[in-house]
Amino acid sequence: MLDAYAFIGVFFIAALVFPLVPLIAAWRLRPQRSTPIKRDTYECGLEVTGGTRVQFKVQYYMYALAFVIFDVEVVFLYPWAVAYGQLGLFALVAMSVFIIILVFGLVYEWKKGALEWA
Amino acid sequence: MMFQISDVPRLLPELMLAVLALLVLGSDVLERWADDPAARRERGRAAAQLTGIGLGLIWLVTLVQGGLAFTIAPAGAAGPLDALLSLGRNLQAGGAERGALLGAFATDGITVMARLLLIGAALVVALLAGDHLPDAHPAEFFTLLLLATLGMCVMAAAQELIIAFVALECSSIALYVLAGYSARQPAAAEAGMKYLLFGVVSSAVLLYGMSLAYGVTASIGGADGGPPRVNTSFAAIAEAVRVADVAQRGAVMLAVTLMIAGVAYKLALVPFHSWAPDVYQGASPTVAAFLAAASKTAGVFLLVRVLTAAFPDVAGAAGANGFTGWAALLALLALSTLVLGNLAALPQDVTRRLLAYSSISHAGFLALALLPLGGAAPLRDAASAALLYYLVVALIGSLAAFGALAALQAAGVADRLEDLAGLRQRNPLLAAVLTIAIASMAGLPPLAGFTAKFAVFVGAWEAGAAWLVVIALVTTVIALAYYLRVLRPIWMQPADDRPTVSVAPVTAVTLALAALALIALGVLPGPLWQLAQAAVLAR
Amino acid sequence: MVTVIFIAIASLIIASAVLVVISREIVRAALWLIATFFAVGALYLLLEAEFIGVAQVLVYVGAVSILILFAIMLTRQHERHEPAWRAGPWWIALAGVIGLAAVLITTIGAVPWRLTDDDLPVSRAPQLGTALMREYLLPFQLAAIVLLVALIGAVVIAMEERRRRTPTLADDIAAQRGAADRAEDGTP
Numbered sequence: 001m002l003d004a005y006a007f008i009g010v011f012f013i014a015a016l017v018f019p020l021v022p023l024i025a026a027w028r029l030r031p032q033r034s035t036p037i038k039r040d041t042y043e044c045g046l047e048v049t050g051g052t053r054v055q056f057k058v059q060y061y062m063y064a065l066a067f068v069i070f071d072v073e074v075v076f077l078y079p080w081a082v083a084y085g086q087l088g089l090f091a092l093v094a095m096s097v098f099i100i101i102l103v104f105g106l107v108y109e110w111k112k113g114a115l116e117w118a
Numbered sequence: 119m120m121f122q123i124s125d126v127p128r129l130l131p132e133l134m135l136a137v138l139a140l141l142v143l144g145s146d147v148l149e150r151w152a153d154d155p156a157a158r159r160e161r162g163r164a165a166a167q168l169t170g171i172g173l174g175l176i177w178l179v180t181l182v183q184g185g186l187a188f189t190i191a192p193a194g195a196a197g198p199l200d201a202l203l204s205l206g207r208n209l210q211a212g213g214a215e216r217g218a219l220l221g222a223f224a225t226d227g228i229t230v231m232a233r234l235l236l237i238g239a240a241l242v243v244a245l246l247a248g249d250h251l252p253d254a255h256p257a258e259f260f261t262l263l264l265l266a267t268l269g270m271c272v273m274a275a276a277q278e279l280i281i282a283f284v285a286l287e288c289s290s291i292a293l294y295v296l297a298g299y300s301a302r303q304p305a306a307a308e309a310g311m312k313y314l315l316f317g318v319v320s321s322a323v324l325l326y327g328m329s330l331a332y333g334v335t336a337s338i339g340g341a342d343g344g345p346p347r348v349n350t351s352f353a354a355i356a357e358a359v360r361v362a363d364v365a366q367r368g369a370v371m372l373a374v375t376l377m378i379a380g381v382a383y384k385l386a387l388v389p390f391h392s393w394a395p396d397v398y399q400g401a402s403p404t405v406a407a408f409l410a411a412a413s414k415t416a417g418v419f420l421l422v423r424v425l426t427a428a429f430p431d432v433a434g435a436a437g438a439n440g441f442t443g444w445a446a447l448l449a450l451l452a453l454s455t456l457v458l459g460n461l462a463a464l465p466q467d468v469t470r471r472l473l474a475y476s477s478i479s480h481a482g483f484l485a486l487a488l489l490p491l492g493g494a495a496p497l498r499d500a501a502s503a504a505l506l507y508y509l510v511v512a513l514i515g516s517l518a519a520f521g522a523l524a525a526l527q528a529a530g531v532a533d534r535l536e537d538l539a540g541l542r543q544r545n546p547l548l549a550a551v552l553t554i555a556i557a558s559m560a561g562l563p564p565l566a567g568f569t570a571k572f573a574v575f576v577g578a579w580e581a582g583a584a585w586l587v588v589i590a591l592v593t594t595v596i597a598l599a600y601y602l603r604v605l606r607p608i609w610m611q612p613a614d615d616r617p618t619v620s621v622a623p624v625t626a627v628t629l630a631l632a633a634l635a636l637i638a639l640g641v642l643p644g645p646l647w648q649l650a651q652a653a654v655l656a657r
Numbered sequence: 658m659v660t661v662i663f664i665a666i667a668s669l670i671i672a673s674a675v676l677v678v679i680s681r682e683i684v685r686a687a688l689w690l691i692a693t694f695f696a697v698g699a700l701y702l703l704l705e706a707e708f709i710g711v712a713q714v715l716v717y718v719g720a721v722s723i724l725i726l727f728a729i730m731l732t733r734q735h736e737r738h739e740p741a742w743r744a745g746p747w748w749i750a751l752a753g754v755i756g757l758a759a760v761l762i763t764t765i766g767a768v769p770w771r772l773t774d775d776d777l778p779v780s781r782a783p784q785l786g787t788a789l790m791r792e793y794l795l796p797f798q799l800a801a802i803v804l805l806v807a808l809i810g811a812v813v814i815a816m817e818e819r820r821r822r823t824p825t826l827a828d829d830i831a832a833q834r835g836a837a838d839r840a841e842d843g844t845p
Contacts, residue, residue: 005702056730058815064727065811068720069804075712076789076797083786090120091790094798101801104140105808111147114812121794136802143809150826222795258813265806272799281796288803295810330765337771351792365767372764 062114066106073102121220127209128225131180131233132271138172139264146257162256166248169260173241180237183209184230186652221351222278224423227656231506231649232274232419235513239412240267242517245628247404249528252300259299263408266292270412274419277427279328279350282420286324290317290384293413297401309400316383316393324380330373331355331428334366352427359431367432374429374444378451381424384417385481388455398474403527406470407520410477411513418484418509422502426491433492437582448489449586455482460593463600468533472600473519476559479597480512486590487574490581497580499654504573506650511558511570511639518555518632522548525629529619535603540613547626548619549608554633558640560601561594566639573647662703669696683729691722708782731815 041048080087080095109115126133142165151161181187190206218224240263252259269288276282294317298310336349338358349355359370379390386394398406425433425444434443441449459479466472487508490501523533525548531537541549558567571594579587621629639646673692680686694717701710789797 054730055732056727058731061724061727061731061815062811064720064724065808068716068724069808071716071720072800072804075716076800079708079782079786080789081786083783083790086783086787087790091786094121094790094794098798098801101140101798101805104144105805108143108147109808109812112812112816114816120791152827220792220795222792254817255813258809261809262806262813265802265809268802269799272795278792278796280793281799284796284799284803288799288806291803291810292806295806295813298814333770334768337768339771363769365769368764369768372760 059115059117062109066109066115069102069105073099125219127183128219129223130183130209131176131237132268134172134176134179135237135264135268135271138169138176139261139268141172142168142264143257143261158256159251162251163248165257165260166244166251169244169264170241170248173237173244173264177234177237177241179209180230180233182206184227184234185210186227186230186649186656218277218351218353221353222281223272223275224277225275227653228419228422228502228506229271229275230656231653232416233271235415235509236267236270236274236412239408239415239513239517240264242521242628242632243404243408243412245624246407246521246524248624249622250402250404250524252402254300259296262292262296265289266296266408267412270416270419273416274423276420276423277352279332279352279355282424283321283325283328286384286420287321289413289416290321293317293405293409296405297397297409299402299405305400306402309397312393313397313401316390320380320383320390322380323376323383327373327376327378327380330369330376334358334362334369334373338362338366352424355428356430359429370429370432371443374425374432375447377424378421378444378447381417381421382451385414385421385484386478387451387481387485388458388478391455391459391478391481394478395471395474398477399468399470399533403470403520403524406474407517407524410474410516410520414477414481414484414516415509415513418488418505421488422491422505425488426498430492435492435582436489436586437584439582443492445489445492445581445583448485449583452482452485452489452586453589455479455485456590456593460597460600463597466600467535469535469538469604470520470523470533472535472604473516473523476597476600477516479593480516480559482593483508483571483574483590484512486578486583486586489583489586490577493581497577499651501577501581502654503647503650504570504577506653507643507646508570508574510646510650511566511636514632514635514639515555515558515567518551518629518636519559521625521629521632522552522555525621525625526619528625529621531619535607536611537616538604538607539611540616541608541619543613543618544616545619545621547630548621551629551633552608553605554636556601556604558636560598564637564640566636566643569640569643659703663700666696666699666703670700684726687722687725687729690725691718694718694722706781708785 076098077095080091084091145168146161146165149161151157182190190203190210243263244260247259247263266289269285269290269292272285273282273289276285294310294314297313298307300306332350332355335355335358338361359367362370383390383393398410401409429444432443434440434445436445436449456479459475459482463472463475463479466475484505487501487505491498491505493501526538527533529545538552541552554565558565561567561571575587575590578590670693673689673696676689677686677693680689694713698710698713698718701707701713
């Protein structure tokens with residue numbers, strides 16, 4: 001079990017090291033002469049205006065929530081699908097009920113206008 | 119262990135609640151409503167009426183199906199009512215007890231009783247909510263009310279950890295939103311936020327206790343030494359606890375402590391009560407009524423299920439023969455709740471806040487009533503019946519009291535005690551309802567509250583917790599002081615130039631029926647007592 | 658070897674969880690929370706609960722964290738400021754935490770945990786699926802209701818009721834009447 005994950009562990013460590021090495025190297029090698037213009041936030045070469053935090057529209061949240069709910073549904077679907085061979089028709093009905101309830105939620109959100117962007 | 123089609127009738131009330139919730143929501147979003155104030159009002163009333171009619175129907179189905187109050191005789195001579203009677207017969211045939219459904223869902227007498235109480239409470243709240251339609255999203259209000267009720271019904275029937283937790287979350291999440299409904303008002307938003315924060319912490323505590331209980335059960339295994347099939351079922355936990363050694367019992371006690379603490383938050387037992395006054399005051403008054411009546415009842419049923427089905431072997435005692443187990447924990451909670459809840463109610467000036475503290479002190483009585491449930495069979499059954507009796511009376515009492523306050527608020531009466539001045543002239547009906555509800559809460563003799571308190575005291579006394587009964591008696595006398603503070607402006611102070619209070623007919627009838635029930639159950643306690651005993655014995 | 662990996666993961670969990678609590682900037686707290694979720698997923702993998710581990714990454718790291726970040730973005734920006742309330746002196750909290758931890762560690766440490774089932778199949782997803790359809794059918798279906806409640810609750814809290822642009826039934830009838838009237842008048 002652990003051996004199978006040794007590869008992933010190695011990749012994970014490599015993925016951590018790979019960006020860190022150039023960053024540290026650049027930090028050690030670069031000349032340390034700072035000016036206010038250099039320290040400024042880079043915004044496509046234009047002068048920075050306003051803060052970094054803006055208030056998002058509520059629709060982003062609605063989409064994220066719908067995503068979470070159907071994400072959870074997928075998590076339930078996976079073991080169901082794997083075990084479907086042993087379960088038969090009853091499992092199909094049970095999962096249909098589950099999905100229909102969630103689809104009802106989606107229809108509700110749609111009709112309510114929560115997914116409209118305007 | 120598969121779900122059978124023939125099991126569907128055993129879930130009939132819950133299924134009907136779910137379908138009704140979808141109907142209420144669907145009929146609102148799929149309808150093309152206009153946007154003027156009249157249409158908006160009509161829209162809210164449509165949702166309220168559909169919910170009220172549906173809940174009434176579901177309540178009747180539950181009553182007939184449960185077969186506690188009456189059983190329909192087998193087919194006799196064909197009469198004009200025969201079609202209706204055979205429908206009822208079919209319903210009752212589906213409601214038989216055959217052990218817990220899938221090992222997770224008990225459909226015994228206690229479940230039937232819980233359904234009747236919780237669906238009944240939702241029905242009353244739906245009827246009262248006609249005066250308090252929310253400014254926006256009216257259908258969602260009733261949908262969430264129905265789904266919260268569904269979660270509570272499942273909670274009261276749970277025989278397994280996971281379904282208990284999911285049901286608790288179902289009702290809690292709906293209640294968080296309901297408590298913060300009409301979030302334009304800062305008080306409601308604050309109430310919703312406080313309820314949410316305290317609620318999620320309590321859920322986490324409860325879940326930690328559940329995971330410990332599960333871990334110990336899995337570690338011990340079944341009676342034959344192997345792992346039990348459904349480790350999370352209360353039966354498997356009880357089986358494991360029976361053979362647990364000292365160290366494992368320690369972990370079990372820790373699990374029980376955490377689980378009781380988690381539910382105690384929902385019940386607002388001291389020291390887990392600090393959210394209750396703010397939430398009861400800030401939330402819409404109908405939601406406060408639902409919280410005080412239904413949410414609390416459901417929490418008690420959950421404790422009954424967990425403690426008696428999963429942990430009967432660590433019940434212990436809280437009296438002369440020792441101070442151990444969960445009985446001792448409940449005794450401590452009851453003690454602190456009775457003393458602090460009643461003392462904190464004394465200086466309150468806001469009526470709803472005062473009733474919130476009174477509701478907290480009632481939770482102390484509920485803890486007192488739960489305490490003897492770990493005892494031997496005859497004593498335990500009598501105590502369970504007393505608990506059910508108390509739950510019925512407390513539910514009706516809080517619905518009447520909070521409902522009367524809701525009606526007052528709908529009529530524009532402010533929330534302080536002095537605003538009730540001269541209510542006997544301004545609206546005799548509301549004055550009478552408030553007086554009866556409060557006198558019943560105080561436990562004055564001709565009313566139902568007296569019988570209920572008496573039954574609880576007898577149960578706790580016989581379980582050996584005589585010291586606690588004495589303290590409870592003393593706090594009952596203290597409680598009279600603040601209850602009289604509510605009654606004094608109603609009856610003794612002149613109305614001066616305060617305007618009369620008008621009440622919608624539906625609200626008036628609902629409240630009058632609740633007050634009449636309190637009188638009837640006090641004068642004639644027999645039928646309800648028999649019903650409670652039948653519910654306890656119908657396992 | 659397992660112990661070493663466990664200690665590494667556990668210290669990662671504890672460190673990131675502490676950073677969640679002490680971060681002054683709420684976005685940073687959210688990012689550390691995601692790190693905590695991720696490390697917990699690694700812990701599940703160490704326990705050979707692969708499916709739960711993947712689900713943890715999928716749902717918590719993938720979806721819930723997005724939700725948290727969007728929720729932060731939704732709030733109006735307030736300059737970093739000290740919380741308006743103080744929950745009493747810090748040492749009371751510390752004493753409470755240490756006391757609770759002592760109780761938990763002594764009680765849980767005293768239990769002889771028995772680990773069974775050495776010959777479990779590598780993937781337990783089929784068993785999970787079967788259990789979901791059998792013993793846990795009711796909580797499974799109730800979970801759909803809980804998700805629906807969450808969806809409705811979010812809409813109620815976050816959405817302003819918007820003006821409908823769709824014509825109502827009354828508008829349709831009025832339009833039809835208007836058309837009929839025009840037809841009677843003979844005007845186009």
